[in-house]
Amino acid sequence: MHLHKYEKYWLIFGGASLIVFLLITGIMAFHYGSHPPSSIKTINYEKVDEIAPFNNPGVHRVSGKDWDYEVVLVASAFYYNPAELHVPKGSKVKFIITSKDVIHGFEVAGTNVNMMAEPGYISEYTTTVDKAGDYLIVCNEYCGVGHAQMHSMLKVVD
Amino acid sequence: MKKQKQKPTESFSAKTAGVLKVDNKDAHLVLAHMYVAFIALLLGATAGLLQVLVRSGYFELPAPLGYYQILTIHGVLLALVFTTFFILGFQTAAVSRTSGALSDTQRILGWIGFWLMTIGTIMATIMILLNEASVLYTFYAPLKAHWIFYLGLALLIIGSWVDLMGHCLRWEQWRKENPRKTTPLISFMAVCNSLLWVVATLGVAIEVVFLLLPWSFGLVERVDVLLTRTLFWYFGHALVYFWLLPAYMVWYCVIPKIIGGKIFSDGLARLSFIMFILFSIPVGIHHQLTDPGIDSPSKYIQVVLTMMVVIPSMITAFSMFATFEMRGRELGATGLFGWLKKLPWGDARFLAPFVGMVAFVPGGAGGIINASFQMNQVVHNTIWVTGHFHLTLATTAVLTFFGASYWLIPHLTGRIFTPSLNRLGIIQTICWAVGMLFLAIGMHFEGLLGAPRRSAFSNYGGAEIAETWASYQIAQAIGGTFLFIGIIIFLYICVSLWWFTPKGEQEFPIAELAPQAEKTPPILENFKVWIVILAALILIAYTFPIYNIIENSPIGSKGFKLW
Known part of the structure; x- marks a missing residue:
């Protein structure tokens, strides 16, 4: 099939930008390790309260790991446990969450900390909190009638 | 390359009486089909109006209506019911117009499918209205709706298969009767979209019939949450192309005729449809980039396959504007952009789809952001995403459907689209564009500030950031009001075209192929080849993640009714 000259230019331009785009995304992911949250750990959602680390939700300082703090949260209709978290500015934090009932969201509003919390699965994401302030955590997946009241607060303190 | 001029497919049809x-x-x-589609449109739009008013914070729903109940109505009736009925009706009309009247058997298949879909729709809608199924149109387990809701959805899907069999068989018949001829373009496109739909709905049909239905009925106690979600999105992204391709049918085959031009290239049009089929299904996991339980490389493979859609989209954009420019120059336009002035801006049949095309520029760009491996986290499940598909579905596809209704309805009822209704159609289009500027753009900006989608009004305990969302929600209420007025105008036009305008012959416009267009390679019509490639792509994209989901599955979930 013969292509019009301008159409050739247009498609070469499109194809080239596509390749550049995918290269950048791929290098970001597989060279710099910037992956979306993709933990494949599972859990019995009916026994979350008995299983570590969810038997002790909150902020825990850890040593000997690649991160300084673990923030452990349990999502259930229609709240997060705990309702408020404090982490020091500049620390590397691993968020570890799961759900006790239906699918919930976990979004630190205004940042790129954003992942699903699904019953039976543990979601994890590691990031450095480098700006002090109060960050609202919202549930961004419909979970029932109290969905819009489901929130928590992350306080990054100096 | 051998230059062989192709005869327009129309030349055959023109000789066949009644075609x-x-x-x-x-x-x-x-x-x-249109009847059910437009009733769903009215109910769904009413629900939409109520939602934007509630989320503005200045309005409360009268008891016993719940926010998520009307949100479910809005999603199910517009995204699933209105679209499916309109599209299958439109495709039937397009095939009957270009390949010839359906045989009795083919038409009966159409009717059986129609009634199955209608019964399914009624069942699902009643369950939502009884507040037994406030699970939104994505119905993620383990939220558990009444089994009648799932049965209704199953009938909607299975009915659609029977329905489209009718017009696809008509295309096959044309092919047999005209060996070695290129089939009518719009009929071919209808078959492409049907093929895409059947392969895509296999996922959601398995989800609904084999997983959710037995679970909601109480036959099994637990369901695999991630598996149902993944099957849903196997279907869910192809669904958006199922909405878009009928709009492309109008753009490729109808718009050139309305502006008085010709189809730029038959082969490229077919190529872009084939590419849409191939890259519509093995891409659904880009809706699950932030899900646990799916490994990162599997997600990345689907991101790559998703982005391939850039190529058919660019082919389409080029073809459209090439057609516009060729026509404008034919009419004596000069200069780089002089041809723009020659387009029939005063014709609602052109203006409505054109505004749809314009909306697809930011719509498509937003889609690339959504499916970007890392950037997705910034917008995932924020109201940005809602804004995105109100540009792509609710503007690009829907405005094209509106523009098509202006000639399709009177063509079918034997009436004419009058100049006064045309003026109203122009006003409708402007009303819609203004409404979407407020609603969709407002949603995009609010989403960038972190506001979640699918949420009733909330001040989130007085959090500072939630205060920054309020003004955007008021903008959405203004936009939503414009859109509702737009729906009323549109339905007024349709009712007039159905029962009241003067009797006459309204043309079903189908453009001819431009004389300089190249011959269409026959391989583009060989579905066997494309189905094999499609199956291979699906296996590459889905085997590993689905195997992992089943192999590593945690204990399944019991149902919850939390509304």
Whole structure:
């Protein structure tokens, strides 16, 4: 099939930008390790309260790991446990969450900390909190009638 | 390359008596589809108006209506019911118009499918209205709706398969009767979209029939949450192309005729449809980039396959503007952009789809952001995403459907689209564009500030950031009001075209191929080849993640009714 000259230019331009785009995304992911949250750990959602680390939700300082703090949260209709978290500015934090009932969201509003919390699965994401302030955590997946009241607060303190 | 001029497919059709019009009996079938589609449109739009008013913070729903109940109505009736009925009706009309009247058997298949879908829709809608199924149109387990809701959805899907069999068989018949000829372009496109739909709905059909239905009925206690979600999105992204491709049918085959031009290239049009089929299904996991339980490389493979859609989209954009420019120059336009002035801006049949095309520029760009491996986290499940598909579905596809209704309805009812209704159609289009500027753009900006989608009004305990969302929600209420007025104008036009405007012959416009267009390679019509490639792509994209989901599955979930 013969292509019009301008159409050739247009498609070469499109194809080239596509390749550049995918290269950048791929290098970001597989060279710099910037992956979306993709933990494949599972859990019995009916026994979350008995299983570590969810038997002790909150902020825990850890040593000997690649991160300084673990923030452990349990999502259930229609709240997060705990309702408020404090982490020091500049620390590397691993968020570890799961759900006790239906699918919930976990979004630190205004940042790129954003992942699903699904019953039976543990979601994890590691990031450095480098700006002090109060960050609202919202549930961004419909979970029932109290969905819009489901929130928590992350306080990054100096 | 050998230059061989292709005869326009129309030249055959023109010789066959009665083909230039949709057959009368077929017209009844198509109108029945439109009837259900427009009732769903009215109910769904009313729900949409209520939602934006609630989320502005200045309005509360009268008891016993719940926010998520009307949100479910809005999603199910517009995204699933209105679209499916309109599209299958439109495709039936397009095939009847270009390949010839359906045989009795083919038409009966259409009717059986129509009634199965209608019964399914009624069942699902009643369950939502009884507040037994406030699970939104994505119905993620383990939220558990009444089994009648899932059965209704199953009937909607299975009915659609029977329905489209009718017009696809008509295309096959044309092919047999005209060996070695290129089939009518719009009929071919209808078959492409049907193929895409059947392969995509296999996922959601398995989800609903084999997982959710037995679970909601109480036959099994637990369901695999991630598996149902993944099957849903196997279907869910192809669904958006199923909405878009009928708009492309109008752009490729109808718009050139309305502006007085010709189809730029038959082969490229077919190529872009084939590419849409191939890259519509093995991409659903880009809706699950932030899900646990799916490994990162599997997600990345689907991101790559998703982005391939850039190529058919660019082919389409080029073809459209090439057609516009060729026509404008034919009419004596000079200069780089002089041809823009020559387009029929005063014709609602052109203006509505054109505004849809314009909306697809930011719509498509937003889609690339959504499916970007890392950037997705910034917008995932924020109201940005809602804004995105109100540009792509609710503007690009829907405005094209509106523009098509202005000639399709009177063509079927034997009436004409009058100049005064045309003026109203222009006002409708402007009303819609203004409404979407407020609603969709407001949603995009609010989403960038972190506001979640699918949420009733909330001040989130007085959090500072939630205060920054409020003004955008008021903008959305203003936009939503414009859109609701737009729906009322549109339905007024349709009612007039159905029962009241003067009797006459309204043309079903189908453009001819431009004389300089190249011959279409026959391989583009060889579905066997494309189905094998499609199956291979699906296996590459989905085997590993689905195997992992099943192999590593945690204990399944019992149902919850939390509304």
